[in-house]
Amino acid sequence: MRRIGIVGAGQAGLVLGIGLRQLGYDVTVFAERAAEDVRGGRLVSNQCVFQPALQRERELGIDFWAAPPIGEVDFAAAGEGVAPAIAWRAALDRPAQSVDQRVKVADWMAEFDRLGGDTWIGRVTPADLDEHAREVDLLIVAAGRGPQFDALFPRDDDRSPYREPQRAIGILYVAGTLDAVPGLTFGMAPAGEFFLLPVLSVHGPVHGIGFFGHPGGPTDVWDGVTDVDQHYETARELLRTHYPWQAALLDNAHPAAPTELLHGRITPVVRHPVGTLPSGAKVLAMGDTAVTNDPVGGQGANMAARAARAYQDAIVERADRPFDEEFMHAAFARYWQHARHATRFTNDLLAPPPDHVLATLDTAQRVPEVAHRFAHLFENPADYEGWLGDPEAAMAYLQSKGPRSGAQTVPRAGTEPAAK
Ligand SMILES: Cc1cc2nc3c(=O)[nH]c(=O)nc-3n(C[C@H](O)[C@H](O)[C@H](O)COP(=O)(O)OP(=O)(O)OC[C@H]3O[C@@H](n4cnc5c(N)ncnc54)[C@H](O)[C@@H]3O)c2cc1C
Structure with missing residues (x-):
């Protein structure tokens, strides 16, 4: 059977690796850390996964977890006072789910192992790739977002409108009682967005609350925040100041554990997906290594599942023919049919x-x-x-839906909130 190497045991690499193992391919996954180190590691994502991606996990029989259903979206946009200018709720036809990626990756690594997959533990460097490429018929790099493999897969300027991060991100997992819908709470304000959702984490059921602030604006506040209690108090202050209708949201909650916080900034980028190694061998980028979007749109983990499906189908259809450069471009083009929509949606969400x-x-x-x-x-x-x-x-x-109410006056980005 043909030999496939995948650098990166993440949301994309493992779904592909497990799918190919189930079909009998000889698959090696190069994982940075062992499963139990991943499970015991720091928070990595908020990972709201919607039905199409969950369906792929079901098809593969790797939907192992009974996570709280995310059954509705509760949207509100800040107005001039305490009450939001716009507020509505909508049920999702089929619930989404958020299972902590540390839980997913650790359990999927065990499943890949059970299926007879070969796991190599260690950090692969760009200089190692040639040696690994010689050992397999196709080498895929699914090692998450940059910068380690950025030079191998240059930025695609035509598909990448941003050159800088567009949001300052702060995520916290909290336990306790929250007065929120059993779903995705989405708040929009001139300074940025916040999202709250139920998560099945390494600590059991918690809520993940994420703030996405405009860089340099009043919710770009995480740089000096070093511990979880400081993060919690800062999050409550942001709610009171910028999302006052949710001022009390965290009052009866507390940080889930000292490690459960995450700060960062991500530059959205689409990369040229085919890299050339010093030997001339070609490698194919996948998941965030190929297309990184800002997490404000909640698309990356969903896109990873789509990428796994697109690449698996392309590999199977290739049968015994070589996995050459033309194959790699065609496999990415197949994925881009979906990824371009998720990318456009997310990039537009970042604009006022x-x-x-x-x-x-x-x-x-x-x-x-x-x-x-x-x-x-x-x-x-x-x-x-x-x-x-x-x-x-x-x-x-x-x-076509009838006359407008004319009631909406939503402050735009750059304007200060009137309510404290
Ligand atoms: C704060 C935040 C919130 C998010 N919220 C959501 C959301 O709600 N919904 C959603 O769909 N997406 C969300 N995402 C995005 C999502 O987490 C990613 O898009 C997704 O994990 C990408 O999958 P991946 O497999 O490409 O990369 P990753 O999941 O990052 O996996 C890459 C793997 O490669 C390994 N690796 C890295 N370098 C090497 C190396 N040199 N050698 C070997 N292994 C290596 C890493 O350890 C990791 O296990 C969020 C991301 C962040 C940061």
């Missing part, structure tokens, strides 16, 4: 919301169909392009 988006969010308050459609963009970003990606189409759609 234009009038037709605000009008849509406003109309969603009184037209459940509009709220339902917006909520489902997270699981189906392909709906974005012909809808909110096209201002005329978006306004025509709203007109």
Whole structure:
């Protein structure tokens, strides 16, 4: 059987590795850390995974966890006072789920092992790749976002509108009692966004709360925050100041554990997916190594599952023919059919919301169909392009839903909140 090497035991690499092992391929995964080190490690993501990606996990029989269902989206946008200017809820047709990636990766590494996969533990450097490429028919790099393999897979300027991080990110896992919907709570303010969702973590059920602040703005506050209690108090202050309708959200909660915080900034980037090693051998990028989006759109883990499916199908269809450069471009193009939608949706979310988006969010308050459609963009970003990606189409759609209320006055990015 053909030999496939995958650098990176993450959301993308392991789903591909397990899928190929189930078909009898000879698969080696190069994992930076052993499963139990991953499980005991630091927080890595908030990983809200929607139905299409969950379906892939079900198909492979690797949906091992009974995580709390994320059954609805509770959206609100800040107004001039304490009450939000816009607020609506919409049920998801099929619930999403967030299982801590430390739990997923550790359990999937064990499953890959059980299936007879070969795991090599250690950090692969770019200089190691030639040797590994010689041992397999196809070498895939699924090692997450940069910078270690950035030179191998240069930025695709045509597909990458941003050169700098667009959000300062702070995530905290909290335990305790929260007065929130059993789903995804999404708050929008001029300074940035916040999301809250139930997570099945290494500590059992918790909530993950993430703030996504405009760099240099009033919610870009995490640089000096060093411990979890400081993060918790800062998060409460951000809620009181920028999302006052949720001021008490964390009052009866507490940090889940001293390690459960994460700060960072991510530059969204699409890379040229085929790298050339010093020997001339070609390697194929996958997951965040190929396409990194800001996590504000909640797409990366979902895209990883799509990438695993697209690459697996391409590998199987290739049969005994060589995994050459043409194959690699075709495999990525197959993935890009989905990834381009998730990327466009996420990149547009990073920009100040234009009038037709605000009008849509406003109309969603009184037209459940509009709220339902917006909520489902997270699981189906392909709906974005012909809808909110096209201002005329978006306004025509709203007109077909009846007259506007005219009530929406949402402060835009750069304006200070009036309420404290
Ligand atoms: C704060 C935050 C919140 C997020 N929230 C969401 C969300 O709600 N929904 C969503 O869909 N996505 C979310 N994401 C994105 C999601 O976590 C990633 O897009 C996804 O994990 C990418 O999968 P991957 O397999 O490409 O990379 P990773 O999951 O990063 O896996 C890469 C693996 O490669 C290993 N590795 C790295 N370097 C080497 C090396 N040199 N040698 C060997 N192994 C190596 C790493 O240890 C890791 O195990 C979020 C991300 C962040 C940071």
